[in-house]
Amino acid sequence: MNRFFFFIFLIGFLFSQTPTLSFHIPFCWSFQVHIINNLTHNNLVIHCHSESDDLRAHELRWGDEFTFKLGQSPLKNTCVWCNVTKFGSNHIASINVFTKGLADHQCCKTKQCYWSASDDGFYFGNNNKTWTKRLDWY
Numbered sequence: 001m002n003r004f005f006f007f008i009f010l011i012g013f014l015f016s017q018t019p020t021l022s023f024h025i026p027f028c029w030s031f032q033v034h035i036i037n038n039l040t041h042n043n044l045v046i047h048c049h050s051e052s053d054d055l056r057a058h059e060l061r062w063g064d065e066f067t068f069k070l071g072q073s074p075l076k077n078t079c080v081w082c083n084v085t086k087f088g089s090n091h092i093a094s095i096n097v098f099t100k101g102l103a104d105h106q107c108c109k110t111k112q113c114y115w116s117a118s119d120d121g122f123y124f125g126n127n128n129k130t131w132t133k134r135l136d137w138y
C-alpha cells in the first residue's frame with residue numbers, strides 16, 4: 001500500500017512540474033536475459049544473483065545459453081550481476097547483465113537482453129543478431 005501511495009504521489013508530482021517536462025515510463029516491464037557461451041575452447045561457469053535471488057552456478061558448453069525472465073517497473077529497480085569464469089580458470093569477470101539503464105534504454109524495444117561471452121570479451125545486444133562489444137575479460 002505504501003508503494004501504491006508513493007506511486008500516486010510520484011505521478012502527481014511529475015504532472016505538477018512544468019508542462020514542457022516530457023517524462024517517460026517505458027511500457028516494457030517484463031524482460032528476458034540471455035547469456036550465451038561463445039568461447040571457442042572453454043566451458044563457461046556463470047553464477048548470477050539479484051538483491052533477492054541467487055540463480056546458482058551453471059556450466060555452459062559452447063553455444064549453450066543461460067536465460068531467465070524478470071520484471072522491472074518504476075517501483076521495482078531490479079539489478080542482476082553475474083560472476084562469469086572460463087572453466088578451469090580462477091579469474092572471475094563480474095558483469096551487470098541487467099540494470100535499470102539497460103532495461104530502459106537498450107532492452108525495452110525487444111524486451112530481450114543478450115550477452116555473449118567470447119574469447120575477446122563480452123558482447124551485448126537487444127537481439128541475437130546485432131552485437132556491440134561492452135567489456136573485456138581483464
Ligand SMILES: *[C@@H]1O[C@H](CO)[C@@H](O)[C@H](O)[C@H]1NC(C)=O
Nearest residue numbers: 047048049054082083092094
Ligand atoms: C562473485 O564474486 C565475488 C568476488 O569473487 C564474490 O564476493 C561473490 O560472492 C560472488 N557472487 C556469487 C553470486 O557467486
Ligand SMILES: *[C@@H]1O[C@H](CO)[C@@H](O)[C@H](O)[C@H]1NC(C)=O
Nearest residue numbers: 038040116117118119123131
Ligand atoms: C563469437 O566468437 C567468434 C570467435 O571468437 C567471434 O568472431 C564473434 O564475434 C563472437 N560473436 C559474438 C556475438 O560474441
Ligand SMILES: *[C@@H]1O[C@H](CO)[C@@H](O)[C@H](O)[C@H]1NC(C)=O
Nearest residue numbers: 034036063065112127128129
Ligand atoms: C535468435 O532469436 C530468435 C527469436 O528471438 C530465436 O528464434 C533464435 O533461435 C535465436 N537464435 C539463436 C542462435 O539463439
